[in-house]
Amino acid sequence: MRDVIVFIEQRAGAPRRVSLELATKAQDLATALGGKTHGVVAGAGASQAAEATKAFGLGTLHVAEGGVTAEYLIDPLVDALEAAAKAAGPALILVPNTMIGRDVGSRVAARLDAGITSDATDVTVANGKVSTVSPKLGGLTITTCAFKNTEYGVVSVRPNVFAAKPAASPTSSLETLTLPAKKYGMKMGAEVEEAAPELGVEEASTVVSGGRGLGGPEPFTTLIKPLAEALGGAVGASRAAVDAGWIPHAHQVGQTGKTISPSLYIAVGISGAIQHKVGMRTAGTIVAINKDANVPIADFADLLVVGDLFQIIPELTKRVEAEKVH
Amino acid sequence: MKIIVTVKLVPDTNADKRIDPGTKRLVRTGVENVLNPFDEYAIEAALQLREKRNDGSTVTIFTMAPESGKEIVRKALAMGADDAVMLSDPKLEGSDIAGTAHAMAAALKKTGFDLILCGTQSTDAITGEVPGFLAEVLGVPGLTYVRKLDSDGTTINAQRETDLGYVDVSVATPALVSVTKAINEPRYPSLKGIMGAKKKEIKMFSLADVDFTRAAGSDGAKTELLELATPPARQKGRVVNAADGTEGAGAIFDFLREKKLL
Numbered sequence: 001m002r003d004v005i006v007f008i009e010q011r012a013g014a015p016r017r018v019s020l021e022l023a024t025k026a027q028d029l030a031t032a033l034g035g036k037t038h039g040v041v042a043g044a045g046a047s048q049a050a051e052a053t054k055a056f057g058l059g060t061l062h063v064a065e066g067g068v069t070a071e072y073l074i075d076p077l078v079d080a081l082e083a084a085a086k087a088a089g090p091a092l093i094l095v096p097n098t099m100i101g102r103d104v105g106s107r108v109a110a111r112l113d114a115g116i117t118s119d120a121t122d123v124t125v126a127n128g129k130v131s132t133v134s135p136k137l138g139g140l141t142i143t144t145c146a147f148k149n150t151e152y153g154v155v156s157v158r159p160n161v162f163a164a165k166p167a168a169s170p171t172s173s174l175e176t177l178t179l180p181a182k183k184y185g186m187k188m189g190a191e192v193e194e195a196a197p198e199l200g201v202e203e204a205s206t207v208v209s210g211g212r213g214l215g216g217p218e219p220f221t222t223l224i225k226p227l228a229e230a231l232g233g234a235v236g237a238s239r240a241a242v243d244a245g246w247i248p249h250a251h252q253v254g255q256t257g258k259t260i261s262p263s264l265y266i267a268v269g270i271s272g273a274i275q276h277k278v279g280m281r282t283a284g285t286i287v288a289i290n291k292d293a294n295v296p297i298a299d300f301a302d303l304l305v306v307g308d309l310f311q312i313i314p315e316l317t318k319r320v321e322a323e324k325v326h
Numbered sequence: 327m328k329i330i331v332t333v334k335l336v337p338d339t340n341a342d343k344r345i346d347p348g349t350k351r352l353v354r355t356g357v358e359n360v361l362n363p364f365d366e367y368a369i370e371a372a373l374q375l376r377e378k379r380n381d382g383s384t385v386t387i388f389t390m391a392p393e394s395g396k397e398i399v400r401k402a403l404a405m406g407a408d409d410a411v412m413l414s415d416p417k418l419e420g421s422d423i424a425g426t427a428h429a430m431a432a433a434l435k436k437t438g439f440d441l442i443l444c445g446t447q448s449t450d451a452i453t454g455e456v457p458g459f460l461a462e463v464l465g466v467p468g469l470t471y472v473r474k475l476d477s478d479g480t481t482i483n484a485q486r487e488t489d490l491g492y493v494d495v496s497v498a499t500p501a502l503v504s505v506t507k508a509i510n511e512p513r514y515p516s517l518k519g520i521m522g523a524k525k526k527e528i529k530m531f532s533l534a535d536v537d538f539t540r541a542a543g544s545d546g547a548k549t550e551l552l553e554l555a556t557p558p559a560r561q562k563g564r565v566v567n568a569a570d571g572t573e574g575a576g577a578i579f580d581f582l583r584e585k586k587l588l
Contacts, residue, residue, distance in 0.1 A: 099487070099489065103470055107461070109424065109455075110458070111462060186496070256364065303566070305568050306567045319576075
């Protein structure tokens with residue numbers, strides 16, 4: 001494996017931060033492998049997203065825009081990544097561990113007969129050999145894997161584990177990727193937006209989560225969201241809150257929700273039972289607010305404040321907001 | 327329609343699992359295997375589709391597992407599936423995502439299908455990558471993260487979740503669809519269902535029964551496990567008993583500042 005290819009996930013011309021994190025990481029990996037770096041951008045808005053990605057220094061950006069790519073969700077993205085990979089030859093392919101990234105990564109791995117590892121929190125090269133580190137069983141065990149018997153290795157990388165930094169020299173070239181004229185079996189309508197374009201829990205470096213202790217749906221709007229916004233983070237939730245119908249499943253952190261690694265996790269009114277713990281145990285710092293000192297989260301939170309969340313959260317939000325003004 | 331639901335047995339999600347430092351394997355004592363919770367939504371979606379169509383459509387449970395996995399398959403049958411197929415072969419041990427998908431595909435080509443329903447991911451490996459890989463290997467459209475599903479028998483109409491909402495998608499059968507937990511509320515097996523499940527057929531396949539030409543299990547894997555480590559357990563941290571909101575907020579604010587998180 002020599003070159004490193006990054007799948008640049010984008011929405012309406014804006015690259016997702018996690019892809020820029022991978023673009024930054026790709027340069028170190030390519031240096032260690034003695035190869036070049038590539039980015040693949042496809043779908044409606046690809047040219048604009050490519051422009052925004054240039055600053056992150058990938059050697060070549062392969063851009064597939066327009067035509068059917070505007071109408072379909074996954075297939076043309078897979079075609080674009082496959083075409084760029086075949087042109088580059090043996091390569092390490094990095095995709096974000098997101099809804100779209102997982103689909104594109106797994107399908108391109110199938111087409112290239114490649115090895116694939118998932119949800120990596122680190123990717124390293126030693127003696128020309130790539131290894132990837134992934135927490136499994138909800139962080140209970142950390143596996144280190146390598147590729148074998150394959151020209152291509154695909155890795156889906158967890159958001160938030162690498163920093164996205166503009167490179168000293170921007171991307172050297174943009175290349176138009178021409179996709180095969182193909183009829184796709186899937187017909188897709190326009191996206192219906194139900195949520196404000198806010199940061200998802202998977203990508204946010206701060207997550208404020210609410211649980212059973214909130215007692216209903218309103219505190220998610222009146223308490224959790226304002227604090228998350230003040231901290232520049234996302235809103236999460238426990239299974240209890242999701243199952244009670246207080247907040248959509250997309251926010252759920254835990255074994256039947258999302259597994260996340262934010263720098264800061266604030267658990268509000270969440271007991272921290274094992275189901276939840278496995279979704280957030282790899283967070284950098286964990287702060288819990290609970291009226292009960294004997295909840296399971298007391299055993300692994302870096303700070304547990306025992307008190308009334310309905311009093312504490314508005315006060316905390318006020319202080320964080322005041323801090324931002326200064 | 328011939329509907330297949332893929333299921334997996336996973337360690338109980340409510341158990342606090344641990345790794346034996348010597349063998350580096352999961353300590354199975356006291357940890358039960360359960361049906362992967364995500365798969366229950368796929369089973370329920372299949373049953374609802376069969377009931378709605380009411381045209382002789384069938385629901386077949388499929389799993390790739392050691393023979394002990396039969397127990398989990400019985401639960402899926404008790405929910406109301408018609409029959410089950412198990413691909414069970416010691417040679418499959420050590421399969422990675424690629425190997426798993428290829429072996430599953432070989433068996434599913436043998437059973438035939440109009441629609442394959444999968445859960446989003448398993449609660450043990452949590453890759454979420456088998457459905458997409460499997461669809462490619464089978465050469466059928468793969469539609470993931472579906473929260474609403476209907477079919478007239480030849481077309482699947484679905485809603486796929488996105489980060490901000492959803493998109494409506496239609497696709498011709500045969501196809502593969504993975505569903506999210508937003509799609510339904512899985513039913514509990516009835517007593518009648520549990521009794522009936524014992525009489526339902528579980529057809530056993532070994533690799534010799536399916537057209538599988540690749541190297542199996544760890545021999546055919548494209549990835550290898552180099553190391554299994556147990557991360558240091560998180561330590562119990564500071565505890566502050568807050569008399570009121572000001573004290574509680576102050577404690578958190580100071581802590582965040584100290585940790586340079588503001």
